[in-house]
Amino acid sequence: MTIDCITKNPSTLSSFGEHKEDQQRSLVFDSSVLKQEADIPQNFIWPEHERPNTLKSKELKVPVLDLGDFLSGHSSSFKEVASLIDEACKNHGFFLVVNHGVDASLIYDAQRYTDLFFDLSLLEKQKAQRKVGECFGYASSFTGRFRSKLPWKETLSFRFSSEENSSNIVKDYFKNTLGKEFEPIGKVYQDYSNAMSTLSLQIMELLGMSLGVNRAHFKDFFEENDSIVRLNYYPACQKPNLTLGTGPHCDPASLTILLQDNVTGLEVFVDNEWRSIVPNSNAFVVNIGDTFMALSNGRYKSCLHRSLVSDKTARKTIAFFLCPRGDKVVSPPEELVDEKTPRVYPDFTWSTLLEFTQKHYRADMNTLQAFSNWVQQKGT
Ligand SMILES: C=C1C[C@]23C[C@H]1CC[C@H]2[C@]1(C)CCC[C@@](C)(C(=O)O)[C@H]1[C@@H]3C(=O)O
Ligand SMILES: O=C(O)CCC(=O)C(=O)O
Ligand SMILES: [Fe+2]
Secondary structure, three states: OOOOOOOOOOOOOOOOOOOHHHHHHHOOOOHHHHOOOOOOOHHHOOOHHHOOOOOOOEEOOOOEEEOHHHHOOOHHHHHHHHHHHHHHHHHOOEEEEEOOOOOHHHHHHHHHHHHHHHHOOHHHHHHHEOOOOOOOEEEEOOOOOOOOOOOOOEEEEEEEEOOHHHOOHHHHHHHHHHOHHHHHHHHHHHHHHHHHHHHHHHHHHHHHHHOOOOOOHHHHHHHOEEEEEEEEEEOOOOOOOOOOOEEEEOOOOOEEEEEEOOOOOEEEEEOOEEEEOOOOOOOEEEEEOHHHHHHOOOOOOOOOEEEOOOOOOOEEEEEEEEOEOOOOEEOOOHHHOOOOOOOOOOOEEHHHHHHHHHHHOOOOOOHHHHHHHHHHHHHO
């Protein structure tokens, strides 16, 4: 299976104001220009059935997990927290965490440097240009990657590894791609990524408890994680009802920890309708991804979500996608497999799933099923 949405690497880049036949090869999402345009280019217009609702979506009240007692080792509240997680993950896989132990000044710095990065000129940001087929770097929308249903966003994605010999991987990425003066910014994102990795291992412990397996099982599995961090910038758009910031998808990774600013935009598809997750400045939004759905043998849901854009306000978020080390086999623990609940997904490695989303398939609501079929077909 090969996607038809990957275009040839553009030879030259210019703005959208060119002749139609030149557009495909030379698209570039220059948000400083586009956010003011009354009309948006065709490639950003989503099909009617996928566009935002005309009426504002209702708020989805997701459980708020207070990690304070858990992190300070007061075991009396563990059961309560684990049962809240269990309910959320069986229904839709989304919850908030508060009192998560991440330093407020680190969060503040990470958000301010996200502002700073996206305020740079296009040329400066393009020093970190993401190449087609690679999953790290700066992408102004995905003009080089897809032909239609382009997302109204800019992203900067970088790799985090918890391995000891990679303790400067994020810091070095900023220095090596953007220049020496970006090293201090890289240091902030290095610290932020470390904090996210630690938080995600704590959540993995709770997920182990709530699924009734050995408490350390998933925490140990992800101890050596090879994760992705992504800064998202959704510029204002004069036609917000025709486009999407991030299209409907389930995250292929294992767990996503999202830091939203105070602008609404994130929506989750629950009980056949889109519901919004209203920003809470004290909280991270956490959701289960496809790889954890497979690890839980289908018990916990990786749920469809998307992000809208606004005509008035730009929105910025920071996502940490927890991923296992690329070569680890994703297979549910034996406690979750029995006669009544046989294996739902085949064994796979994260590096194969990542390659599938970058080279063969555009991540959407069906990624895990399409990937499972692909793995099974390849194996026969
Ligand atoms: C493994 C990944 C692929 C995407 C980034 C991470 C986790 C989520 C995926 C994504 C965000 C799902 C929606 C579509 C996508 C193309 C996007 O809009 O960014 C996806 C990412 C990607 O393939 O780059
Ligand atoms: O930025 C957001 O609101 C969510 C982004 C998202 O879902 C993703 O990057 O996977
Ligand atoms: Fe997502």
